[in-house]
Amino acid sequence: MSRTAGSLLLLALVAAAALSLLLPWQLLGALFEQDHALAAALLLELRVPRTGLALIYGATLGASGAAVQALFANPLASPDLTGTTSGAALGAVVTAYLFGFSAPIALSVGSVAGALGALALLLALAGPRAETATLLLAGLAISALAGAMTTLALALAPSPFAFYDAYDWLMGSLVDRSLAQLAFAAVPALVTIALLLRLAGPLDRLALGEEVAQSLGHNILALRLQIVCLTAFGVGACVAICGAIGFIGLVAPIFARRLTRGHPGRAVLAAALIGALLLTAADLAARLAPLGRTLPIGVVTALLGAPFFLWLVAHMRWSLRP
């Protein structure tokens, strides 16, 4: 990533975060004139967690997507298309509604376990160097299975309100989260991103082929294991708090590689920044859309991401990989 592109990206990110904190302004502005303390509390208790979660979750999806794409050598591998997010959602739902543990830490553990299970299943089904079709089919099967089991878990839940309760969260939502919840997502997510960034070099050299990477002293098995565990850890922790949000993990790395001359490993950092920017912008759009109510964020990313995905599939060739 060139210095100019990096600076512009950071600038856009800061601008998006500032807008996310301040918009819509009418209510907040009026409140600031009347009751300063209340306005500050509102900003801190409502807007900061929301903006923070958008940044953190977006960055995690971007970085994880880039790492998974580099690992599978496939531009269509991403946490949502490979079933990782659905697995995480299933894990959280089972923990909360069947086992009845609703503490944030229990949800996180359940979610990470679900994500790990989905990724393990994917590796077993599709193999470590799956072709696009195999990877997508396996991911589709895992997503469908996890989705059905999530619905089943909710149907079997003792609480009659389970469906209604879980609906907003399942669609992906950043609204009404507390600072504590932000911390529960942010700490694992930041650890994940930091550790994924350390793998940028090996992931770049993996582009030379597994044999060459091994001859250069890289342990491919260990690399694969690290990426699977890290991705499950970061994405799982975010899903536990905000539900499943799609397409950011697919789109951000594809844009990111435009900035890194196609280097898949170096793209991890750029994808984290772009992912954070995209999710913050999508959240702003969800908030400001003139529909009378706030749209679930997952709906916005799917509405914007799905056409992009269709276009990508339609043009799926080597030429689209960087």
Added chain:
Amino acid sequence: MTALVEAKALSLPGRLFNVDLQLGAGQLVCLVGPNGSGKTSLLHALAGIGAPSGQVTIDGIDPGSVGPAGRPALLTFLPASRDLRWPLVARDLIALGGGHWLAEEFELEPLLDRRVDRLSTGERSRVLLARALAPRPKLLLLDEPSANLDPLWQIRLMDILRSELNGSGRAALVAIHDLDTAARHADRILVMDCGRIAAEGLDGSHVAQIFGVERLGGQWRAAVIPPEDRRSSP
């Protein structure tokens, strides 16, 4: 004089059996053998691919003890497959391997800013060869380096290898199918069969036995040897 490269009891389960090997500094050693005789396996084992057992030292150093930062100075490996997992620009691909350019030797200038997946297989081979040679490793392991190269580049490749190795204190082990090229350019020829080094040199009856070919009137012909007598069993 101690050898530059020394391998003892090198094995890969089911593919390579207790190979001992010594390569001297400056040597260009060709590895010949029929399909499936273990040429690639021996290169893999020396490069540390696929968890080989046995000992390898290069200039007294165990390459397994050297991390990714120092490894390219010790050994590099060119796989037989010219397929790439990821479409990088040629310049970036060579840079990922580390080391110094050989753009001039391989006439890469017109190729450097093109994506490797859009090059012809032969052009890509030159880029990948440059990647393997660029770090100027002590031990160069090349698997079928002249496959896909046109006649001119087949000759040039051997010239480049020779001038890279001369007086450099480095060695190359090159798996190759063309027995004539091996005979013309190599300092030594190792003949592999059934996962072992079966012989050294191309003279003698072992060529007919191992390869099932013989020289008749200056040309290689299929030898009249029944298949069951062709190879020794492992």
